[in-house]
Amino acid sequence: PKIAMDVVVLENKHLSDDVKELIVYAPDIAKQAMPGQFVHLKVIKSEPLLRRPISIASVDEAKGTLSLIYRIVGKGTAAIADLKAENQVNCLGPLGHGFDLTCKRPLLIGGGMGIAPLIFLAQRLCPATTSILMGGRNKAELFWQKRYEGLVNEIFITTDDGSLGVKGFTVTLLPELLKTKQYDRIFVCGPEIMMAGVAKIAQSHGVACQVSLEKHMACGLGACLSCTCESKDGSKRKKVCKDGPVFWAQEVF
Numbered sequence: 069p070k071i072a073m074d075v076v077v078l079e080n081k082h083l084s085d086d087v088k089e090l091i092v093y094a095p096d097i098a099k100q101a102m103p104g105q106f107v108h109l110k111v112i113k114s115e116p117l118l119r120r121p122i123s124i125a126s127v128d129e130a131k132g133t134l135s136l137i138y139r140i141v142g143k144g145t146a147a148i149a150d151l152k153a154e155n156q157v158n159c160l161g162p163l164g165h166g167f168d169l170t171c172k173r174p175l176l177i178g179g180g181m182g183i184a185p186l187i188f189l190a191q192r193l194c195p196a197t198t199s200i201l202m203g204g205r206n207k208a209e210l211f212w213q214k215r216y217e218g219l220v221n222e223i224f225i226t227t228d229d230g231s232l233g234v235k236g237f238t239v240t241l242l243p244e245l246l247k248t249k250q251y252d253r254i255f256v257c258g259p260e261i262m263m264a265g266v267a268k269i270a271q272s273h274g275v276a277c278q279v280s281l282e283k284h285m286a287c288g289l290g291a292c293l294s295c296t297c298e299s300k301d302g303s304k305r306k307k308v309c310k311d312g313p314v315f316w317a318q319e320v321f
């Protein structure tokens with residue numbers, strides 16, 4: 069059984085206007101965590117009392133720390149944003165099923181906040197053969213390159229407004245990348261419409277694709293059914309928190 073425990077905040081700093089990185093000391097979770105998994109955070113003594121699922125952006129096993137990168141979007145994440153060093157926060161995890169790492173030439177594709185959990189994934193893949201394609205609305209949203217230094221071989225960038233990289237969406241650039249490079253796996257995390265588009269292109273090029281879904285969650289443990297999604301492979305509805313959040317694209321798109 070998963071145990072919720074109070075962990076100590078080491079740092080909680082802004083990465084951009086509305087995105088912050090929370091670093092907590094949680095050696096047991098850091099040891100067990102796999103890329104694609106998440107934790108369920110509850111700010112002690114806060115309203116609302118609901119937990120917030122946050123994907124694990126990276127771990128430092130030697131230091132016993134977890135990095136959790138989140139966008140401040142409402143009351144729950146605003147309460148997390150108020151945490152200071154030495155505060156405690158209740159942390160349940162690691163939860164869910166992560167990515168399947170059995171591939172040789174992976175292409176990571178991240179949109180917006182979906183770029184965060186791919187850092188942890190890149191940490192567990194071979195830098196010489198891993199590439200990332202990241203997309204965002206504009207240059208200000210794409211502050212992630214430094215985090216990927218040393219973790220990937222190539223970085224491709226698209227922005228909706230053309231302020232950085234290629235103007236357009238990740239799916240604009242993807243067909244050309246698949247034609248010229250020999251990827252054997254795509255891992256995608258981002259807005260659902262983008263993941264559906266990537267899944268379709270991957271399928272038409274015969275490249276296996278894993279997607280990481282995001283849904284509102286209550287329990288995070290497979291008990292409340294608040295996070296289910298339709299399955300496309302003939303099986304019953306899937307629980308994103310427990311069966312996912314990572315799925316093979318054909319299971320859900």
Ligand code: FES
Pocket residue numbers: 284285286287288289290291292293294295296307308309310
């Ligand atoms: Fe309760 Fe998924 S959040 S079943």
